[in-house]
Amino acid sequence: MTTSADIQWTTVGDSSEDLGSLATSVGPILQREPSTHWVGVRRGGVCVAEALREQLKAGGELGHIDISLYRDDAATHLPQPSTGPSHIPFEVEGKSILLVDDVLHTGRTIRAALSCLLDYGRPKRVWLAVLYDRGGRELPIAADAVGRVLEMDPDHHLEVTTGDDGLHVRRRGPRFNGPV
Amino acid sequence: MSTSPSKDTSSNPQAAVNIPRHLLGMEHLSKEQILHHLDTARTFVEVSRRPVRKVPALKGKTVINLFCEPSTRTRTSFELAGKRLSADVVNISQAASSLTKGESLLDTCKTLEALHPDVVVLRHPASGAADFVASQVRFSVVNAGDGMHEHPTQALLDAFTIRERLGTLKGLKVAICGDILHSRVARSNAWLLRTMGSEVCFAGPRPLLPPHPIWPDVPMYDRLEPALEGADVVMVLRIQRERLKSASLSSLEEYARLFGLGPRQLLFAKPGALIMHPGPINRGVEIDPRVADGPQSVILDQVEAGLATRMATLYLLAGNHES
Numbered sequence: 001m002t003t004s005a006d007i008q009w010t011t012v013g014d015s016s017e018d019l020g021s022l023a024t025s026v027g028p029i030l031q032r033e034p035s036t037h038w039v040g041v042r043r044g045g046v047c048v049a050e051a052l053r054e055q056l057k058a059g060g061e062l063g064h065i066d067i068s069l070y071r072d073d074a075a076t077h078l079p080q081p082s083t084g085p086s087h088i089p090f091e092v093e094g095k096s097i098l099l100v101d102d103v104l105h106t107g108r109t110i111r112a113a114l115s116c117l118l119d120y121g122r123p124k125r126v127w128l129a130v131l132y133d134r135g136g137r138e139l140p141i142a143a144d145a146v147g148r149v150l151e152m153d154p155d156h157h158l159e160v161t162t163g164d165d166g167l168h169v170r171r172r173g174p175r176f177n178g179p180v
Numbered sequence: 181m182s183t184s185p186s187k188d189t190s191s192n193p194q195a196a197v198n199i200p201r202h203l204l205g206m207e208h209l210s211k212e213q214i215l216h217h218l219d220t221a222r223t224f225v226e227v228s229r230r231p232v233r234k235v236p237a238l239k240g241k242t243v244i245n246l247f248c249e250p251s252t253r254t255r256t257s258f259e260l261a262g263k264r265l266s267a268d269v270v271n272i273s274q275a276a277s278s279l280t281k282g283e284s285l286l287d288t289c290k291t292l293e294a295l296h297p298d299v300v301v302l303r304h305p306a307s308g309a310a311d312f313v314a315s316q317v318r319f320s321v322v323n324a325g326d327g328m329h330e331h332p333t334q335a336l337l338d339a340f341t342i343r344e345r346l347g348t349l350k351g352l353k354v355a356i357c358g359d360i361l362h363s364r365v366a367r368s369n370a371w372l373l374r375t376m377g378s379e380v381c382f383a384g385p386r387p388l389l390p391p392h393p394i395w396p397d398v399p400m401y402d403r404l405e406p407a408l409e410g411a412d413v414v415m416v417l418r419i420q421r422e423r424l425k426s427a428s429l430s431s432l433e434e435y436a437r438l439f440g441l442g443p444r445q446l447l448f449a450k451p452g453a454l455i456m457h458p459g460p461i462n463r464g465v466e467i468d469p470r471v472a473d474g475p476q477s478v479i480l481d482q483v484e485a486g487l488a489t490r491m492a493t494l495y496l497l498a499g500n501h502e503s
Contacts, residue, residue, distance in 0.1 A: 069235035
């Protein structure tokens with residue numbers, strides 16, 4: 001049995017550089033649709049959205065959604081230890097929306113996030129921006145803007161956290177000790 | 181109802197809280213389990229305020245409401261809670277069931293078990309009915325009120341309402357007033373509030389107080405005033421007409437005069453104390469309309485909290501149980 005102390009984390013690289021390249025690819029979207037509103041996927045996506053908005057000096061409002069209730073395995077899994085409320089401070093109907101998440105992997109989180117978002121109204125258009133695309137898709141979902149594409153072992157774990165000095169990203173091997 | 185962050189320490193999101201398979205009463209729930217339940221309920225307040233008030237969390241799950249006692253608000257609350265989580269909800273009420281044809285509760289539950297429900301919400305006049313059923317079946321049981329024993333979801337929704345308004349339950353003085361003896365609401369609330377560090381006291385006509393103290397730390401008064409003194413929260417219980425005789429009271433008017441919560445009695449409580457009532461209220465009997473409809477009343481908040489906490493209950497139980 002592996003304990004949390006045994007888990008070896010490896011730093012992935014400079015997240016501020018990756019954020020910069022994500023900002024570069026989000027730029028044209030905001031130019032085309034200046035009135036775009038933002039929605040971060042809790043909790044990693046919210047940190048990325050906030051950092052990105054600051055970097056781009058972007059307008060538009062920021063909401064956040066929690067996908068726990070929309071997971072396709074919600075009813076067969078143990079309830080998530082932290083179910084949080086969603087909060088969208090603007091009308092979704094007819095808006096252009098930039099959906100932001102930290103990591104794009106199987107695509108299931110984004111599928112759930114879209115289902116949740118559509119329960120608030122019918123947006124005119126939804127764009128997807130992710131800081132990292134680590135491959136391994138299980139659904140036909142692609143991002144419109146990506147910070148960096150990573151080659152990763154399917155059972156490795158990638159984590160983006162936020163600190164006083166910005167975003168941090170690290171990876172580690174398979175998990176043996178249950179849900180994090 | 182505000183949704184500002186609570187001052188109470190939330191359950192640690194990283195630590196998996198052990199969720200029991202049934203919700204039978206507040207007596208055996210830990211502080212962490214209660215906080216986890218209340219935190220989960222916050223999620224569901226928001227769901228009921230959206231344009232589409234429904235989430236797919238319990239799609240494919242079945243919830244049966246088995247109500248062997250008249251109830252409108254609790255049953256409606258559970259029914260709506262299940263439907264907003266996308267569960268299939270079936271209501272069975274006493275009048276329409278084979279219980280009136282002489283079938284035993286156990287036989288009814290064994291029959292329901294054959295239909296593979298995930299959760300059965302049970303309201304029954306016999307104390308201990310929910311515990312008994314839970315020991316005999318494979319589905320999860322939610323006690324929606326069993327005789328004079330417990331009504332755990334009422335205690336959870338009351339705690340949720342208080343916590344949203346006052347930020348914490350710890351250190352609060354809560355006065356529970358009325359027919360304590362027959363009240364499962366009083367009992368469940370006292371269990372929960374004591375676990376969470378509140379100070380609880382009871383007030384009511386002496387014959388409607390338990391003959392012996394249930395908890396040494398819960399004082400009992402046969403007048404309202406000493407119980408209300410310095411209270412942060414006042415819970416008023418419904419008085420049933422048929423109980424008056426055993427309380428040596430001649431009429432509802434007499435009860436209202438001695439134990440009705442009016443603006444004058446309210447002056448004994450802390451300024452701004454929350455006024456609660458599990459409903460349905462007898463206006464002008466246990467509570468004066470000026471208090472029930474006044475600025476300190478959170479009676480309608482309780483109804484909204486009831487839906488959110490029951491959604492949390494069904495979500496935690498149905499999601500926890502491999503059927």
